[in-house]
Amino acid sequence: MSAKAFRRETTDGFWIKVEKTLCHHGDQVRRGLRGLWWDRDRAVANRPLFVVGCSRAGTTLVYRTFSEAAELGSLKRETHDFWNSLHPIENRGWKTHALNRNDAQPGEREAVSRYFYIYTGQRRFIDKNNQNGLSIPYLHALFPDAHFVYVKRNPGDNIHSLIEGWTMPERFGTWSGDLPARLAIEGGRYTRWCFFLAEGWSAYCDASIEEVCAFQYRIMNQAILKAREEINPAQWTEIAYEDVLANPVQAFQSAFASAGLSFNRHLEQHCRTILSHPYNAFSEIKKDKWKSSENARRIERVLPRVAGVAKQMGYCG
Template sequence: MFPSAHFVYVKRSPGDNINSLIEGWRKPDQFAAWSYDLPETVAIDESRYTRWCFFLSDGWRKYLQSSIEEVCAFQYMAMNEAILEARKTVPTSQWTEICYEDLLQNPVEGFRQAFESAGLAFTKKLEDHCSKVLSNPYNAFSEIRLDKWRDGRNRERIESVLPKINDIAQRMGYEL
């Protein structure tokens, strides 16, 4: 489809990513506006969530009456599995993989790597912008920091699904 495209895969640790998905599901006006016309009834977490948020992957119907953590673990697995499969079809020279956690620790170097691997100039203006990006996030539900799920309201829910996503997490380079 895009033979000369350069793909940048920003992967994220399972706990923090699932936490963000759960928080996003609490904002259906932002992330479920498209789902009014689904051919199925959504009754996640005993009908606490009645509109599907984010993307639909094969098998989504199995989760219509599941817990929110089960749905978000499914979405995490499905999306990352699809990306890892797609990577097999992309020439190495057109693929860059970076960790979200690295961007949080050093956004300038993380973005520099992404730009340079794609053959793009990382200008002083971009460097200045990246040096301030964490203090002025585009779309953050809460404080930006590593492992915030561990002391957040979703911890027990997330811990209950981590064993189910262990395989994909390891393939992405994360140890649970």
């Protein structure tokens, strides 16, 4: 590299760092000003959207696509730490991430509204994390006007993706380091619990990985379907991952209409390219890929355990 080129690269690097530093401090100032404004105005969030579904069902893809809507403020990241700060799971004996209506405490609606306003600058926000599906009654108690977007996926593919996810505890099990249990799943291959805790999880500490994932698929979707019974149908949207694979534009156009959101040309173009630039995909996106995977026999063995809830979700056979 010539001296001139070196100086140019060094100078460019310096100004890039300056720009990042200014942006960082600018964001801090904006958040501070929004906090002051919210403390003065104290307007609670208006019709927030919560994306719910089993982990690895396609919730991130749906969340990031809805986050493109101009009407919604989005952090474009998961919010486990924030919600856990309100109701730490360690304070609840590590039993479950589920929260019910009675867990909603005075002031929490305002705390949630303030948090999302500070980070997004909007009164209406969208949120997603892989534990909220267990807490729909709690979220509905906080925000009676909330809209829920339920993402569902066929059991074979969803369980296959859960199994793959369990091999990445550094991504999906960072929250469970202090779990007061010794895990020996799959004979000790898996030693950190991933995704979420649901009532009854401790019975699977030494189970096979497919049994654990079938349990998670069943318990999460059962909780969501049960909670749906108490939600006004006008505040509920469902989107099947398979429909997104078949025709993403049509699937999201229908989902946006159900949620009362506009679907413009920007969103249409975004949907046309999402399958070529997926979020958090471990391999090629396609339907029924579990059947040709190394997990096929394992999954076949546990499919009867989830047949009931799969039928309720609209998956038959």
